[in-house]
Amino acid sequence: MMNTSWKGCHLFPRNVWSIATHYSTTPEMPACEYQPKKYMGPGYERVWRIRSDHLFKNAPPYYKRPLLIHDGYMQWLFDHRGRRYLDMFGGIVTVSVGHCHPKVVEAAAEQMKSLWHTTNIYLHPKLYEYAEKLTSKLPRKLKVAYFVNSGSEANDVAMLLARLHTGSHDVISFCNAYHGMTLGAMGLTAMCTWKHAVPSALGVHHAMNPDVYRGVWGGARCRDSPVQTERECACAPGACEAGDQYYGQLEELFKYSLPRGRVAGLFAESIQGIGGTVQFPKGFLKKAYELVKSNGGVYIADEVQTGFGRTGEHFWGFEMHGVEPDIVTMAKGMGNGFPMAAVITTPEIASKAEQALHFSTFGGNPVASAVGLAVLQVIEEEETQQRSHEVGTHLLRRLADLRDRYQCVGDVRGKGLMAGVELVEDRRSRRPLPAKSFVDVWEDCKDMGLLLGRGGLSGNVFRIKPPMCVTKEDADFTVAVLETAFQKLTEKRERSLP
Missing domain, CATH: 3.40.640.10 (Type I PLP-dependent aspartate aminotransferase-like (Major domain))
Structure with missing residues (x-):
């Protein structure tokens, strides 16, 4: 039987099915027919220098190596290399009906x-x-x-x-x-x-x-x-x-x-x-x-x-x-x-x-x-309000399934396509998951093509508020990526136990 004694983000005994059956494999992203335009702007390092020299630094960009986004279509964003990401944050809850609808x-x-x-x-x-x-x-x-x-x-x-x-x-x-x-x-x-x-x-x-x-x-x-x-x-x-x-x-x-x-x-x-x-x-x-x-x-x-x-x-x-x-x-x-x-x-x-x-x-x-x-x-x-209800309810229930199996998920909440997933160090005390561990999960999600927001006073809540054109397949991909990242954190922390 799996060891579940440590106090961090452990996996509860698995009595329900899981999308992520092989955690070394990145979940498959839903298909998208849109082909992004070729990036013709300044190089990544030049962009970073310009930002450092000429822009306020009061709002640091997301991720250790921030994404250079140059194209978007509906629920998708594309970086300067043409890599596709599922945007489950909607430009900070701003893109309602889809990028470049x-x-x-x-x-x-x-x-x-x-x-x-x-x-x-x-x-x-x-x-x-x-x-x-x-x-x-x-x-x-x-x-x-x-x-x-x-x-x-x-x-x-x-x-x-x-x-x-x-x-x-x-x-x-x-x-x-x-x-x-x-x-x-x-x-x-x-x-x-x-x-x-x-x-x-x-x-x-x-x-x-x-x-x-x-x-x-x-x-x-x-x-x-x-x-x-x-x-x-x-x-x-x-x-x-x-x-x-x-x-x-x-x-x-x-x-x-x-x-x-x-x-x-x-x-x-x-x-x-x-x-x-x-x-x-x-x-x-x-x-x-x-x-x-x-x-x-x-x-x-x-x-x-x-x-x-x-x-x-x-x-x-x-x-x-x-x-x-x-x-x-x-x-x-x-x-x-x-x-x-x-x-x-x-x-x-x-x-x-x-x-x-x-x-x-x-x-x-x-x-x-x-x-x-x-x-x-x-x-x-396009009846986006109805889609928010149907897809959002599906997503929230799937996220609750993760909460039932991973101790690091302290709470899942929200309504429609406005969801929050709070990560904790300990379920009983509800202590926020340490920033380094949270960022590790966040970075892993980005590397698998999923973009999530971050909120809460302690910065330990995933804010999931995508364009309202997302599908149930997108919701399932989101859950699969999160599960893969939670499992990776689980194994990492179990290996650190004496």
């Missing part, structure tokens, strides 16, 4: 032939076509849009609107949240890895994060997900004790840190993205919403990563929580990689911005509007 490319090219830019001091038709189409996807009261260029900028504007509308200054977000890196959005963000030592959080309060895996409370029936934690759960059907406990902590914040009966608003990601695909307990956000509203505030749903059908069952992540926001921010998948974002709210809240001029030079420009409209059309025509 033909319909989106055509829409951008056609618009660029006639009008690139005028700003909104003039009328141009694509902006209004797009605004009407986009707002039709939201609850009826949310029908006024302000277009900007990034999620950070959108959240900055949303915070301004909340304060102007309510006349209050205090804003709440959750620990482990990421809302952007403008000075205002950095104040909303609550992860030390994304904080500079400058004043940025004036009037922002960070509530306890209702994390049912790493938090104080949580159990095996607390998440709206096909996969639950392995923690014991005493919740009765239709109830969530963890949600009640975390809500109590939020009440404490209101009681001790805020002016009585006054708050500007609550920011919440429907599923925390950069924080490691963290989901709130069922029912928690609805109760939090009611508490905020009863104290005069508004609820701002950050849909930068969860919007546009990615979570599968719903077009917007907030719908899974049973609430209707007062303000919604969105970006990333909105433009399938084109830099665009928006704040959508009610006419009443939007009117408060009229107190002074406020203008985004490039927000809602003709090309962005044409791209956004094409993305919505593709989402509808």
Whole structure:
């Protein structure tokens, strides 16, 4: 019998089948008919020198020898040598319908032939076509849009609107949240890895994060997900004790840190993205919403990563929580990689911005509007939301199978094509897997042609958020590669035992 006594990433006794039957063999990548264009740019070493000499180094590239990507098609990326990779991170959850999707490319090219830019001091038709189409996807009261260029900028504007509308200054977000890196959005963000030592959080309060895996409370029936934690759960059907406990902590914040009966608003990601695909307990956000509203505030749903059908069952992540926001921010998948974002709210809240001029030079420009409209059309025509649900559920269940057999997989979570796999050193303590071991697995996946994101405060969570055109075959390949990498780590660490 296999030795399973060590505390690291060991393999549990195999009582279910495995794709990776021969771990020395790289899993076979699904077929792709697309032929990448020949790379004609500067050499790899020159690119690296240019980066070293002329670019900020605040965001280090992925991998020990970073990839030089020059071509993409749907769920595939190609490096300068022509090697193909399955992109299961979607350009940081940004490529929604596929790299260089033909319909989106055509829409951008056609618009660029006639009008690139005028700003909104003039009328141009694509902006209004797009605004009407986009707002039709939201609850009826949310029908006024302000277009900007990034999620950070959108959240900055949303915070301004909340304060102007309510006349209050205090804003709440959750620990482990990421809302952007403008000075205002950095104040909303609550992860030390994304904080500079400058004043940025004036009037922002960070509530306890209702994390049912790493938090104080949580159990095996607390998440709206096909996969639950392995923690014991005493919740009765239709109830969530963890949600009640975390809500109590939020009440404490209101009681001790805020002016009585006054708050500007609550920011919440429907599923925390950069924080490691963290989901709130069922029912928690609805109760939090009611508490905020009863104290005069508004609820701002950050849909930068969860919007546009990615979570599968719903077009917007907030719908899974049973609430209707007062303000919604969105970006990333909105433009399938084109830099665009928006704040959508009610006419009443939007009117408060009229107190002074406020203008985004490039927000809602003709090309962005044409791209956004094409993305919505593709989402509808190719039923990417349904694909997110079907392929995502299949993927999550297959990942849960790995968790059941490999001790290094502490948790699998998510909804639709927004999945997280948290690696740990020890299941019982939930200590994060050491960075070196995590990077070894990550590098092995890349070498086998699989690109994954990395997140969580300790950088120990694989973020799996691919273009929504991926197939079940792609999902199975992803699982096979991860299993091969986990097995390699297992054998390496077993050999290191005395």
